[in-house]
Amino acid sequence: MATTTSPVLLGPRRGAGMSLALQALRRSRPLVGFLPHSSPLSTSASPPDAHELLRIDRILTNPAAGGGGSLPSQSQQHPRAATDLHQLLRRAAGLTAAESASLLRRLPGAQPHPRLGRLLQELAGLGLPRGEVKAALASDQEGLLSMDPGEPSRLLDLLRDLRCREAVRDRILAHGALRAAVAARRRVELLHARGLSRHDALRVLAAEPRTMLYSPEDVERKLEFLVETMGFEVGWLVQYPEFLGVNLDRWIIPRxxxxxxxxxxxxxxxxxxxxxYVRLTRRRFYNMFVKPYPECERIFGGLVRERDEMARRRHPTGLWKLFKPAKHERTQEDVQNMKSLVGSLK
Structure with missing residues (x-):
């Protein structure tokens, strides 16, 4: 009795044959000699093509290659991305090809991130002088290039709308607006690391621009003194940002x-x-906390009353008499003449 092949067994045999073919390909054995020609994989199909097996093997080992070359690999994208970054660095900062190549080699990671390209496009579109961008890169390359797209614009708007004395503004912008923006961003990240949100940190900087005049180490020392020594939470800075603008050694610690x-x-x-601690003037704090307790005067920083008396005695005793106008004595004749003159005017 002749036996016929059951259709149910065709599927498993086809999968087993394909698996054996791929294993033979990876062991670099001849495909034609390995595949069984006497028992075909199906009743109607011919033996699998070797080129088709190679294509399937490329798909299994590298799924990105299965699109027929429509998606370029990372090795093909990297030269073009690097070229774009060279052009953006030349447009934004005026860097030469050698300078931009040296800068890109120092960046962390094997390939440039797309965020860096968007950041450089934003810097090129801000209309800043190239020398200012180049100086910011030379001063704090990590601080500038670690910004997210949109941060430079927001920080420059913050600096443009500062409400402070002209002398403080001039000191903040002495080295350029972009370097001031990088310094402001450093303070924002420092406050954020201590528990403030970035939005509240920007509010603190806008209300107290003198914070940017202090180094990050000084700001960190103030925050540590506020939390660890004084026992206040960092959130109080939103309501009293003046704490970061005053001198810690001469203002906060004596009080x-x-x-x-x-x-x-x-x-x-x-x-x-x-x-x-921050809103009372020195005089009001002295009258409220120091004056009733004489032993606190030396703790506060010296005898305030003696200092005030020395400030009032600015001139030697008797010097005011030299500036007093001379007094002329009036005789009886002068009085009569004055009376007669006033009487004639009536």
């Missing part, structure tokens, strides 16, 4: 020492708030 002494002797009735 904190006075308050700590009064706490130890029970001289405080109400709790001391943040406004007492």
């Amino acid at each position: 904190h020492n006075v308050v700590e002494h009064l706490k130890s002797v029970g001289g405080l009735g109400d709790p001391v708030e943040m406004k007492h």
Whole structure:
């Protein structure tokens, strides 16, 4: 009795034959000699083509190659992306080919990220002088190139709308607006690392631009003193940003020492708030916390009363008499003449 091949077994045999063919391809054995020609994989199809097996093997080993060459590989994209970055660096900062190549080699990562291209396009479109962008790259390359697209524009708008004294503005923008934007971004990231949101950090900088005049180390020291020593939360800076603009050694620490002494002797009735440290003038703080307690005067930084008396005595005693106009004595005749003159005018 003749036996016929069941159609149900054709599917598994076809998959087994394909698997054996691919294994033979990876072991570099002759495909034609390995495939069984006597028992075909199907009742109607011819033996699989060797080129088709090679194409399937390329798809399995590299899925990106299955599109027939429509998607270029990363090795093909990299030269074009690098060329675009060279052109953007020349447009934005005026860098030569050698300078841009040296800069790109120092960047972390094997290939440039698309974010860098968008950032350079934004810098080229801001209309800044090329020398200013080049100086910012030379001063803080990591701080500038680590920005996200859109950050330079927002920071430059913040610097353009600063509300502060003209002397403070001139010091902030002394080295160019872009370098000031990089410095502002450093302070924003520092405040964000301490717990503030980036939006609140920008609000703090806008309200207290003097923060950008202090180095990041000084700002970090103030934040550490605020949290670790004084016991306040970083969120208080949104309401009292002046804390970051005053001098820590000459303004905050003397007041904190006075308050700590009064706490130890029970001289405080109400709790001391943040406004007492930053909003009160030196005179008002002295009258409120130091003057009733003479022992606090030396803690506060010297005898304030003696300083005031020395400030009032600016001239030697008796010098004012030299500037007093001479007094002329009036005789009886002068009085009569004046009376007669006034009487004639009536």
